Amino acid sequence: MADLLSGILDLSRATPVPLHVQIIDQIKRAVLAGKLPAKLRLPSSRAMAAGLAVSRNTVMAALDQLKAEGFLESLPGSGMRVAPLPEPDLLRAKPAKAAARQHRLAPHWRLPLAEFQPSALAHPQPFAPGIPDLNAFPHEQWSTALRRAARLADTPSAGYDHMSGHPRFRQALCKHLAEARGVVAEAEQIIVTSSARGGLSLLTSALLSPGEECWVEEPGFRSAKAIFSAHGGRLVPVPVDAQGIDPSRAPASGKPRLIYTTPSHQYPTGAVMTLARRLELLDAASRAGAYIVEDDYDSEFQYRGRPIAALQGLDRSGCVLYLGTFSKSLLPAIRVGFVVVPAGLADGFRKVHRHTAQFVPPVIQLALADFLERGHYAAHVRRMKSIYSDRLSAFCEGIARHSGGALAAAMPDGGLQTVVTSRDGMADAALAAHLAKADMQGQPLGDFHMVPKAAVHRGMLMGFAAWGEAEAAKAMARLARLYR
Amino acid sequence: MADLLSGILDLSRATPVPLHVQIIDQIKRAVLAGKLPAKLRLPSSRAMAAGLAVSRNTVMAALDQLKAEGFLESLPGSGMRVAPLPEPDLLRAKPAKAAARQHRLAPHWRLPLAEFQPSALAHPQPFAPGIPDLNAFPHEQWSTALRRAARLADTPSAGYDHMSGHPRFRQALCKHLAEARGVVAEAEQIIVTSSARGGLSLLTSALLSPGEECWVEEPGFRSAKAIFSAHGGRLVPVPVDAQGIDPSRAPASGKPRLIYTTPSHQYPTGAVMTLARRLELLDAASRAGAYIVEDDYDSEFQYRGRPIAALQGLDRSGCVLYLGTFSKSLLPAIRVGFVVVPAGLADGFRKVHRHTAQFVPPVIQLALADFLERGHYAAHVRRMKSIYSDRLSAFCEGIARHSGGALAAAMPDGGLQTVVTSRDGMADAALAAHLAKADMQGQPLGDFHMVPKAAVHRGMLMGFAAWGEAEAAKAMARLARLYR
Numbered sequence: 012m013a014d015l016l017s018g019i020l021d022l023s024r025a026t027p028v029p030l031h032v033q034i035i036d037q038i039k040r041a042v043l044a045g046k047l048p049a050k051l052r053l054p055s056s057r058a059m060a061a062g063l064a065v066s067r068n069t070v071m072a073a074l075d076q077l078k079a080e081g082f083l084e085s086l087p088g089s090g091m092r093v094a095p096l097p098e099p100d101l102l103r104a105k106p107a108k109a110a111a112r113q114h115r116l117a118p119h120w121r122l123p124l125a126e127f128q129p130s131a132l133a134h135p136q137p138f139a140p141g142i143p144d145l146n147a148f149p150h151e152q153w154s155t156a157l158r159r160a161a162r163l164a165d166t167p168s169a170g171y172d173h174m175s176g177h178p179r180f181r182q183a184l185c186k187h188l189a190e191a192r193g194v195v196a197e198a199e200q201i202i203v204t205s206s207a208r209g210g211l212s213l214l215t216s217a218l219l220s221p222g223e224e225c226w227v228e229e230p231g232f233r234s235a236k237a238i239f240s241a242h243g244g245r246l247v248p249v250p251v252d253a254q255g256i257d258p259s260r261a262p263a264s265g266k267p268r269l270i271y272t273t274p275s276h277q278y279p280t281g282a283v284m285t286l287a288r289r290l291e292l293l294d295a296a297s298r299a300g301a302y303i304v305e306d307d308y309d310s311e312f313q314y315r316g317r318p319i320a321a322l323q324g325l326d327r328s329g330c331v332l333y334l335g336t337f338s339k340s341l342l343p344a345i346r347v348g349f350v351v352v353p354a355g356l357a358d359g360f361r362k363v364h365r366h367t368a369q370f371v372p373p374v375i376q377l378a379l380a381d382f383l384e385r386g387h388y389a390a391h392v393r394r395m396k397s398i399y400s401d402r403l404s405a406f407c408e409g410i411a412r413h414s415g416g417a418l419a420a421a422m423p424d425g426g427l428q429t430v431v432t433s434r435d436g437m438a439d440a441a442l443a444a445h446l447a448k449a450d451m452q453g454q455p456l457g458d459f460h461m462v463p464k465a466a467v468h469r470g471m472l473m474g475f476a477a478w479g480e481a482e483a484a485k486a487m488a489r490l491a492r493l494y495r
Numbered sequence: 496m497a498d499l500l501s502g503i504l505d506l507s508r509a510t511p512v513p514l515h516v517q518i519i520d521q522i523k524r525a526v527l528a529g530k531l532p533a534k535l536r537l538p539s540s541r542a543m544a545a546g547l548a549v550s551r552n553t554v555m556a557a558l559d560q561l562k563a564e565g566f567l568e569s570l571p572g573s574g575m576r577v578a579p580l581p582e583p584d585l586l587r588a589k590p591a592k593a594a595a596r597q598h599r600l601a602p603h604w605r606l607p608l609a610e611f612q613p614s615a616l617a618h619p620q621p622f623a624p625g626i627p628d629l630n631a632f633p634h635e636q637w638s639t640a641l642r643r644a645a646r647l648a649d650t651p652s653a654g655y656d657h658m659s660g661h662p663r664f665r666q667a668l669c670k671h672l673a674e675a676r677g678v679v680a681e682a683e684q685i686i687v688t689s690s691a692r693g694g695l696s697l698l699t700s701a702l703l704s705p706g707e708e709c710w711v712e713e714p715g716f717r718s719a720k721a722i723f724s725a726h727g728g729r730l731v732p733v734p735v736d737a738q739g740i741d742p743s744r745a746p747a748s749g750k751p752r753l754i755y756t757t758p759s760h761q762y763p764t765g766a767v768m769t770l771a772r773r774l775e776l777l778d779a780a781s782r783a784g785a786y787i788v789e790d791d792y793d794s795e796f797q798y799r800g801r802p803i804a805a806l807q808g809l810d811r812s813g814c815v816l817y818l819g820t821f822s823k824s825l826l827p828a829i830r831v832g833f834v835v836v837p838a839g840l841a842d843g844f845r846k847v848h849r850h851t852a853q854f855v856p857p858v859i860q861l862a863l864a865d866f867l868e869r870g871h872y873a874a875h876v877r878r879m880k881s882i883y884s885d886r887l888s889a890f891c892e893g894i895a896r897h898s899g900g901a902l903a904a905a906m907p908d909g910g911l912q913t914v915v916t917s918r919d920g921m922a923d924a925a926l927a928a929h930l931a932k933a934d935m936q937g938q939p940l941g942d943f944h945m946v947p948k949a950a951v952h953r954g955m956l957m958g959f960a961a962w963g964e965a966e967a968a969k970a971m972a973r974l975a976r977l978y979r
Contacts, residue, residue, distance in 0.1 A: 032674050035804075043809070079800045081770030096774065112784075112813050114839035116847065117704045124846050134656070145653040154645035157858065161638035169629040169828045172618070190516050205689050209852035216725070220601045221705070238850050241700070286565030290580065300596075316563045320519070325527070329596050344653045346856040355598035362608050363600065366722050368693035369853050372830040374641065 016054070019046060022063055030065050034073035042082050042093055049095040052086065119241050127237035136452035137486040138406070140279070140428035140474035141339075147395060148342045152387055153378065160377035168373040175361045176203035176349070180376035183383040184349065192307065193320025194333055196351045202360050203349045203376060207308060207336035208234060209369030210350035214332050215242045215269070217356075217363040218302060223268035228256045230459030232278045232306065235271045244269065248461040251277055255284030258295035267301040274322045275310035279459050279472040281423035281430065289322050297328045304332050309339040311392045312476075313425035314400040329353035337379065339427060340392055347371050347379060399427065399476045405483065406475035413491040420473070427476040430456065432469050439468045446471070449489035500538070503530060506547055514549050518557035526566050526577055533579040536570065603725050611721035620936035621970040622890070624763070624912035624958035625823075631879060632826045636871055637862065644861035652857040659845045660687035660833070664860035667867040668833065676791065677804025678817055680835045686844050687833045687860060691792060691820035692718055693853030694834035698816050699726045699753070701840075701847040702786060707752035712740045714943030716762045716790065719755045728753065732945040735761055739768030742779035751785040758806045759794035763943050763956040765907035765914065773806050781812045788816050793823040795876045796960075797909035798884040813837035821863065823911060824876055831855050831863060883911065883960045889967065890959035897975040904957070911960035914940065916953050923952045930955070933973035 019041045022033050041047045053059070056074060060067040074091055077083040084094045116124075135142055168177055181198040188194035204210040211234070219225070221243025227236050229248035236246055249261045249270075256272050272292065274284035284292075296303045305322045313319075323333040333351040352360050364370075382388045407420040410431055420431045431453065433442050439455035446453060453471035460468060478486070503525045506517050525531045537543070540558060544551040558575055561567040568578045600608075619626055652661055665682040672678035688694040695718070703709065705727025711720050713732035720730055733745045733754075740756050756776065758768035768776075780787045789806045797803075807817040817835040836844050848854075866872045891904040894915055904915045915937065917926050923939035930937060937955035944952060962970070 027670060029674060032677075035677070036679075036808075039808075043811075076801050076804075080803050094770070096770070112781075112839070114813070114837060114843070116701050116840075116843045119704065120701065120843070120847055123850065124843075128846065129849055135654070142654060148653065150645065154642055157645050158638055158642050161634065161641050169632065169826050170619070170626060171827050186511055190513055193516075193519070195520075204852070205854040205856075206852050208850065209854065212850060212852050217600050217604065220603065234850065241847075241850060286578075286580070297596075317560050319564050320560070324520075324523070327527070329598070342653050343655050344857045346854045353598060355596070356600075359598070359600045359604070359608075362612065363604055363725075365613055366607065366692065366696060366718065366725060367851070367853075368688070368690050368696050369851075370689040370693065370830045372689075372856065372859055373828045375856055375859070 016059070016062070020063060022065070030063075031069045031073040031076075034063075034065075034070065035076050038073070038077055039080075039082055042096065047093050049093050051093045053083070053091045053093070055090060119243060123237035123240045127233040127240065129234050129237075135477065136450050137478045137482060138473040138475055139452040139477070140454055140472040142474055142477040143339050143342065143427060144395065144398065144477050144479070145342065146479065147398065149387065149391060153382070156378040156381040156387070157374065159381060160374045168377075173373070174370055175364045176201055176371075177373050177376040177380070180380040183380040187383050187388070188321075188333075188335070188351065192310065192318070192335075193324035194351055195324050195326075196333075197354065200351050200354055200357045201349050202352065202357075202364055203347065203371050204364070204369040205346045205348065205371050206338060206369070207306065207334045207348035207350075208238075210334045210348050211235060211238050211304070211306070213360065213364055213367050213369055214302075214304065214334075214350055214352070215239055215244070216367050217360055219244050219268055224266055226256075226258075226261060226265070226267045226270040226301075227461070228272060228277060229461055230279055230456060231271070232273065233459065235304070235306070236461070239269065239271070246461065251280055251282060253282050254288040255282050256292065257288070258292050261295070265299070267296075267299055269304055270296055270301050271304045271306065272322070273306045273308065275307050275313075275319060276423065276426040278306075278308065279428070279430065279454070279456060281421065281426060281428075283319060283424060284322070289325055293322070293326055293328070293330065296330045302330055302332055304334060306334045308334070308336055309426050311340045312396055312399055312427060314396065314403065315424050318425070323351065329355060332356075340395075341382075341388070345375070345379070347375060395476075402475045402478070402483070403429065405480075406473075409483070409487045410490070413487045414494045417494055428472050428474040430470045431473050436469060439471055442469075443471055445493070446490070449486065449493040451486055451490060500543070500546070504547060506549065514547075515553045515557040515560075518547070518549075518554065519560050522557070522561055523564075523566055526580065531577050533577050535577045537567070537575045537577070539574060603727060607721035607725045611717040611724065613718050613721075619961070620934050621962045621966060622957040622959055623936040623961070624938055624956045626958055626961040627823050627826065627911060628879065628882065628961050628963070629826065630963065631882065633871065633875060637866070640862040640865040640871070641858065643865060644858045652861075657857070658854055659848045660685055660855075661857050661860040661864070664864040667864040671867050671872070672805075672817075672819070672835065676794065676802070676819075677808035678835055679808050679810075680817075681838065684835050684838055684841050685833050686836060686841075686848055687831065687855050688848070688853040689830045689832065689855050690822060690853070691790065691818045691832035691834075692722070694818045694832050695719060695722050695788070695790070697844065697848055697851050697853055698786075698788065698818075698834055698836070699723060699728070700851050701844055703728050703752055708750055710740075710742075710745060710749070710751045710754040710785075711945070712756060712761060713945055714763055714940060715755070716757065717943065719788070719790070720945070723753065723755070730945065735764055735766060737766050738772040739766050740776065741772070742776050745779070749783070751780075751783055753788055754780055754785050755788045755790065756806070757790045757792065759791050759797075759803060760907065760910040762790075762792065763912070763914065763938070763940060765905065765910060765912075767803060767908060768806070773809055777806070777810055777812070777814065780814045786814055786816055788818060790818045792818070792820055793910050795824045796880055796883055796911060798880065798887065799908050802909070807835065813839060816840075824879075825866075825872070829859070829863070831859060879960075886959045886962070886967070887913065889964075890957075893967070893971045894974070897971045898978045901978055912956050912958040914954045915957050920953060923955055926953075927955055929977070930974070933970065933977040935970055935974060 056070045060070045083091045181201045185198040219242045225239040225244035226247050226249045228251050310318045323331040336348040337345045410418050410420040421429050423429050439457045443455045453473040456470045457468035540554045544554045567575045665685045669682040703726045709723040709728035710731050710733045712735050794802045807815040820832040821829045894902050894904040907913050923941045927939045937957040940954045941952035
């Protein structure tokens with residue numbers, strides 16, 4: 012035994028890998044490397060067990076498995092030998108090639124991954140944009156809702172039914188969207204996806220062919236550009252002004268298939284699209300035969316007056332797809348978004364969704380239905396709206412005061428972020444680098460622009476919602492030191 | 496009031512839509528339809544409230560919202576009037592167009608949705624294939640694990656961290672895959688997706704360019720063909736024999752980018768790929784620079800001997816992507832799958848996954864980690880293996896006996912389904928129609944074939960795992976009546 016398998020078997024008790032698995036792995040590797048030649052007779056299991064100081068059962072379990080997988084074969088009588096491997100040439104040829112293998116993603120990901128990567132939202136510093144308060148989430152209530160939902164997850168929804176949304180959740184969501192957002196739709200038009208990004212990816216796959224035109228807001232949300240571009244869409248930046256995206260400034264020759272817009276709070280400028288502009292945009296889409304993608308990512312948080320109803324509710328030609336998410340109003344970790352599609356697309360979308368597979372576990376959907384039905388969701392949003400409104404005021408005041416008036420933050424009507432500019436006209440990237448010295452984070456506005464690449468942009472997008480009083484005060488103190 | 500708004504406002508107390516929302520909707524619709532002309536003065540809120548028999552607060556809430564959205568404007572002094580809408584021509588032109596709008600999905604979905612739709616697994620009859628037992632799931636244990644996980648879902652994982660998999664779950668899964676499946680990988684190589692189909696969709700998007708060749712098993716899994724085809728892949732059917740897919744029978748000129756295979760139990764034939772064939776396939780992939788997609792969908796359930804280790808563990812050139820799922824071993828409603836990618840692709844896949852967005856909520860991942868770590872998962876699989884093994888024997892025996900020997904079911908080594916044939920050589924579709932008379936479901940084998948389309952296939956794939964003794968006995972009694 013010592014002679015035959017030494018240099019081949021080297022068991023470790025320090026790893027969590029079971030001993031029989033180590034024996035299997037090491038013998039396999041030796042056979043494949045030609046170190047144990049075909050027809051070589053192995054020592055008896057008793058001898059191996061003694062040599063390795065393991066139980067005979069361990070050795071026999073390993074040998075049985077190696078036999079089942081074709082590495083060993085039984086000898087007439089008793090004992091095992093190495094099985095003849097099919098084409099040893101193949102095996103010997105491999106290691107050299109292994110090193111040479113060049114992994115590459117499909118080329119359609121080159122541009123989106125280089126240009127439009129989402130900002131790093133892991134371990135965010137104050138005041139990174141796009142993040143709600145993670146501590147204020149009602150974990151206990153949610154845990155109770157989950158437990159209740161786990162009991163409700165009965166046989167029909169345990170299988171492959173309702174992959175695109177549990178009926179009870181779609182019903183509760185439909186009612187909520189009608190009341191809170193003026194969305195006009197039946198529950199069957201809702202496709203539930205793991206995040207709004209999942210909905211965006213689904214609808215792009217379902218509707219866009221390579222080479223087709225996609226109008227995107229300039230400046231605008233990077234992930235939408237990434238997803239359209241990865242599907243071969245031709246991005247056409249359309250300028251945004253104080254009224255929102257302006258279709259009259261799109262190329263006259265344009266024939267868009269998709270028009271992406273954030274009418275409730277334009278991302279990143281915060282502009283709220285006026286009624287006139289909404290009607291103009293619907294008309295432009297209707298005439299072009301395009302679909303409007305309305306991304307309503309954080310409309311729940313409107314601090315002055317009520318939220319403006321969704322563009323979708325004004326649509327009479329069935330051209331709007333409405334994207335929503337619970338990432339901002341509850342928690343990103345909920346991983347629930349949805350897309351409301353025109354009735355004529357619902358069946359096709361359900362079929363496509365079976366393949367693109369941004370599914371949400373029924374237990375999460377049922378817990379969320381519970382939250383909506385019992386009013387926990389509305390209560391949480393109400394509570395956070397009041398907290399965020401205070402944080403917005405404190406942020407705007409603090410930015411001005413602690414920078415000695417050198418910086419100014421715009422006061423938007425809603426949302427979780429705002430634009431900070433330097434009164435001396437510092438360019439966005441310089442401003443970002445400057446504030447990083449105070450461990451403050453933000454996204455330079457230039458990141459949201461496509462054209463002209465070389466232009467100087469002023470201002471950064473900063474989030475005020477995720478940080479409580481103490482954390483915000485510490486960051487502001489660092490800012491004060493920076494500007495002293 | 497009665498004069499001005501009759502025919503426009505018609506409130507219903509029978510719907511769940513709040514009254515103020517009904518008022519908003521109906522006035523909007525009237526303004527957009529030109530039924531309430533610009534500058535028309537509305538009755539006072541008091542008069543409207545009286546006329547509609549609702550509270551004045553309800554009316555005022557509606558009017559405020561309509562003003563905020565730009566439909567109404569305040570009059571000097573008091574009162575409201577209809578705001579002048581921007582371009583009434585646009586509005587008038589629309590309704591006619593609305594009816595004419597033709598919704599269509601992108602053409603790349605035409606073939607996959609027509610040819611390779613997944614079989615209807617909603618409301619399955621005995622003995623539809625592909626479904627585990629939905630009643631045997633340890634709901635109480637899972638509910639406890641979820642509750643515990645909800646408490647653990649702390650701040651870092653509440654945000655946008657770890658979108659491609661919670662570290663604790665990836666670690667537990669990695670250990671499990673090494674021990675149970677012989678998968679050789681670090682936790683970082685695992686991308687967690689909402690079902691194996693999500694993993695398949697992700698990897699296809701990440702790796703395949705339109706026009707590239709995809710080898711698929713003939714016969715083989717329809718969803719893989721659908722996903723490759725929707726991404727523009729050129730499907731090349733490669734014959735399957737008793738040893739699995741046979742690369743030597745692929746077109747000699749072939750240059751595949753992806754090779755899809757189910758080596759543990761070929762779907763649908765049940766063939767287990769031999770070691771020789773595994774090495775051949777790895778060699779073919781290595782020489783072609785192709786990636787092998789190993790779909791290990793139900794390998795946990797091996798009834799004779801131990802499961803054969805994954806093909807991935809034999810790969811020394813980094814060409815295998817390993818797909819797994821908890822849909823079969825636990826429950827489809829878990830909605831958790833994963834793909835283990837070569838180390839050189841892990842970072843790229845995480846980036847692409849941010850956009851394709853088949854995310855799994857952290858709370859589900861943590862509960863599943865708990866299940867793996869505490870041995871609940873292994874115990875459930877052990878228990879189900881014994882139950883399924885009994886059901887397989889009973890199924891094979893029952894099919895033969897109750898058909899009076901007219902039908903025969905193959906006895907596979909593992910999995911949740913087997914092939915049933917009629918001894919008189921009945922074609923698959925006729926057999927399916929025949930068995931449907933006994934309310935028995937199955938999938939004709941022809942559905943899994945691409946070529947030749949016109950050939951007669953014999954046999955249907957039927958599942959034995961999902962139905963308990965009582966339900967199976969009832970179905971068998973119906974079969975007996977059919978063959979009496």
